[in-house]
Amino acid sequence: MINACSEKTKTNYAHKDNVVRLIRNISRQIRPTTFDNCFGLSEYLSVWFFLIGLFVAASEINSVIFDCFVGIIIGGRFRALEEIAHFTMHNVIFSSRWAGVIISDNLSQYPLFNPSTSFWTKFHCAEHHPNVGKLGSDPAFQLLLDAGMARGMSKWQFAMLVLMPLSPRGIVSRIKFALLNICAPGEDKVKFVARLVNIVCLCCLIVILFGWKVFILAYLPALILWLPLFSWISLICEHSWFAIDRLGSDEGTERELAFGKRTKFEGLAGAIARALIFPVGDTYHLAHSLVPSLHFRFLSWFDRMLIASDAGYKHVPQTHGLFGSRSRPGSLLYIYHQVTET
Numbered sequence: 001m002i003n004a005c006s007e008k009t010k011t012n013y014a015h016k017d018n019v020v021r022l023i024r025n026i027s028r029q030i031r032p033t034t035f036d037n038c039f040g041l042s043e044y045l046s047v048w049f050f051l052i053g054l055f056v057a058a059s060e061i062n063s064v065i066f067d068c069f070v071g072i073i074i075g076g077r078f079r080a081l082e083e084i085a086h087f088t089m090h091n092v093i094f095s096s097r098w099a100g101v102i103i104s105d106n107l108s109q110y111p112l113f114n115p116s117t118s119f120w121t122k123f124h125c126a127e128h129h130p131n132v133g134k135l136g137s138d139p140a141f142q143l144l145l146d147a148g149m150a151r152g153m154s155k156w157q158f159a160m161l162v163l164m165p166l167s168p169r170g171i172v173s174r175i176k177f178a179l180l181n182i183c184a185p186g187e188d189k190v191k192f193v194a195r196l197v198n199i200v201c202l203c204c205l206i207v208i209l210f211g212w213k214v215f216i217l218a219y220l221p222a223l224i225l226w227l228p229l230f231s232w233i234s235l236i237c238e239h240s241w242f243a244i245d246r247l248g249s250d251e252g253t254e255r256e257l258a259f260g261k262r263t264k265f266e267g268l269a270g271a272i273a274r275a276l277i278f279p280v281g282d283t284y285h286l287a288h289s290l291v292p293s294l295h296f297r298f299l300s301w302f303d304r305m306l307i308a309s310d311a312g313y314k315h316v317p318q319t320h321g322l323f324g325s326r327s328r329p330g331s332l333l334y335i336y337h338q339v340t341e342t
């Protein structure tokens with residue numbers, strides 16, 4: 001199917017929107033089957049099996065430093081759960097919307113103290129994707145603006161912005177956010193009870209099976225510090241948030257390209273950044289923005305095809321890992337240059 005599609009795009013390519021349009025149409029037609037529900041569930045379970053391995057390792061090795069280190073890796077795996085839930089929201093993993101919501105809520109959103117899948121779908125799919133970078137319309141951009149991201153920031157202000165989840169203000173807002181999600185005004189009581197049962201059961205299981213040491217030194221920091229930090233950095237790096245003024249583009253694919261950037265994750269530093277901050281589909285965020293209904297397992301292929309055939313995509317700024325170097329800036333450094341240039 002993919003090879004056939006690749007051949008077709010090569011021959012039909014006439015306008016730079018064609019590849020994107022073609023893949024959009026195909027991805028709309030190829031819907032997950034009932035069988036895909038098993039694969040969808042296995043995506044979540046594979047992360048949870050890895051997490052159990054980390055909990056076992058932390059409980060077996062009697063070292064505070066090791067427990068803290070494991071907490072960072074757990075935070076990265078929580079990011080992976082968050083990202084799988086993100087693609088569940090886009091309806092690309094499960095054939096049954098109902099099954100997808102229940103699995104995503106119980107294996108990602110509830111244990112991570114995140115908003116429910118239904119609420120997040122509205123925020124992300126209906127409001128963020130069609131309005132990337134639009135003042136007053138894009139809630140993701142608004143989060144960054146509310147936190148103080150703006151053109152003309154100093155180096156110090158940018159550093160504080162990036163590390164905000166580790167600051168007292170960030171920790172307090174994380175706890176408030178978690179409590180707000182538990183109470184979730186507007187959601188039914190069944191979801192409220194299901195969320196509480198999920199959280200209490202998970203916490204009890206971790207304490208009973210792996211001990212208080214693992215709970216306090218690894219699990220809680222992963223939830224309160226590392227997951228929020230990794231999600232926050234990922235959000236900062238998602239788009240070229242302040243590029244629109246320069247490129248003058250406004251809508252549709254042009255807008256995505258104007259706000260986009262591609263990132264190459266090379267070497268050990270790239271592998272670590274991918275594992276902790278940009279797992280699953282975030283590695284190819286621009287490709288995802290162009291076709292949100294494409295399964296994350298096809299994104300690397302789609303990225304390669306666009307580079308080979310789409311001049312607009314190919315010329316989008318490319319960054320190298322998270323920090324990169326002076327000559328080849330990374331994703332975070334690229335945003336840093338954008339906001340600190342006046």
Ligand SMILES: [Zn+2]
Nearest residue numbers: 086090124292
């Ligand atoms: Zn998305």
